[in-house]
Amino acid sequence: MDALSGDDFRPLRRERAPRARLTSLARVHDRLYIKALLRGMPDEVFARIDSDTVVSPGSGEAALRAAGAVIRAVDLVMTGEAANAFCAVRPPGHHADVGRAMGFCLFNSVAVGAMQARAVHGIRRVGIIDFDVHHGNGTEAIFRDDPDVFYGSTHQAMFYPGTGKADFAGHIVNRPLDSGSDGAVFRPAFSEILDALERFGPELILISAGFDAHRDDPMAQMRLEESDFAWATEQICGVAARCAGGRVVSSLEGGYDLGALGRSVRVHVQALMSA
Numbered sequence: 001m002d003a004l005s006g007d008d009f010r011p012l013r014r015e016r017a018p019r020a021r022l023t024s025l026a027r028v029h030d031r032l033y034i035k036a037l038l039r040g041m042p043d044e045v046f047a048r049i050d051s052d053t054v055v056s057p058g059s060g061e062a063a064l065r066a067a068g069a070v071i072r073a074v075d076l077v078m079t080g081e082a083a084n085a086f087c088a089v090r091p092p093g094h095h096a097d098v099g100r101a102m103g104f105c106l107f108n109s110v111a112v113g114a115m116q117a118r119a120v121h122g123i124r125r126v127g128i129i130d131f132d133v134h135h136g137n138g139t140e141a142i143f144r145d146d147p148d149v150f151y152g153s154t155h156q157a158m159f160y161p162g163t164g165k166a167d168f169a170g171h172i173v174n175r176p177l178d179s180g181s182d183g184a185v186f187r188p189a190f191s192e193i194l195d196a197l198e199r200f201g202p203e204l205i206l207i208s209a210g211f212d213a214h215r216d217d218p219m220a221q222m223r224l225e226e227s228d229f230a231w232a233t234e235q236i237c238g239v240a241a242r243c244a245g246g247r248v249v250s251s252l253e254g255g256y257d258l259g260a261l262g263r264s265v266r267v268h269v270q271a272l273m274s275a
Helices: 031-039 059-078 109-121 137-143 183-200 226-243 258-274
Strands: 084-087 126-130 149-156 167-169 172-177 204-209 248-252
Touching: 031 059, 059 084, 059 109, 059 204, 059 248, 084 258, 109 126, 109 137, 109 204, 109 248, 126 137, 126 183, 137 149, 137 172, 149 183, 172 183, 183 226, 204 226, 226 248, 226 258, 248 258
Parallel strands: 084 248, 126 149, 126 204, 149 172, 204 248
Antiparallel strands: 167 172
C-alpha cells in the first residue's frame, strides 16, 4: 500500500473490499467446505490447516474480503465504471480447489471472479493469466473441463505444488521455467501463452498477479525484475484491448520480499493505469 501512495496514484479510485457472499463463493467451492472453513477459524493465536497453510482469528474475514474484492472489481469493469482494476488482497487464492485449502490459499478469488462475470454479466469466455512463481493448481483443476475458461501459467518448474507440467492443449497452457530463469527466458514463454489467449478470444481477462518470481524473493529461485512484470502487464492489456474491450481485473497472489513486492506492484498498477 505504501508503494501505491505517491502522487502518480492519486487518480486511482480506491474502495474497501466487501465480503463475498456464500452464494458467490458456492459457484466455485463446495458449500460444506466454505462453512467448515469459516467455522474452523481459531478464536486466539493460530491454527494449521495443512503443513503450509496457517490461519489466525482474522483469516476468515480476510479471505471473504479477498474474494469480495475480485467480485466487486469484476462488477466495476463489466459495467464500465472502471477500465480495469487491481485487488490488493491477501490471502492469495490460486492453490485453493473446490473443497480444499492449500499453499496459503483459502478461497480461489480469481475463479470466483470468473464465475461472477459469467453468472451475473453474461460473459461466456474468460481468460485467466497466472505469472506467480507457483503453478495455480487449484485454478487449473476448477476449469480443466470447462473449455470456455482459458488458463495460462508461467511458473518455476519442479516446484511447489508439483503440478503444471508443460501443456499446450486448447484452453490450458502451462509453461514451466527452469530455476534461475530471467526475463530473457520468461518473455518468449509468456508471449506464447498470450498468443494462445488471443486465439481463444476472451471477453474478460483476470490476472493471478504473483510477484514471487522476482529475483529478490526468498520463496523461489527465479530472476525476474520489475521491468518484466511491467512488460507482462502491458502485453496482457494489449490482448485485452484487441479482444475484451480492454477489460482486465488483477488480483494479488504471491510475493514475499516486501521491497520487491511493493516495487513490482507499483509498475504493474502503472501499466494498468496506462492501458
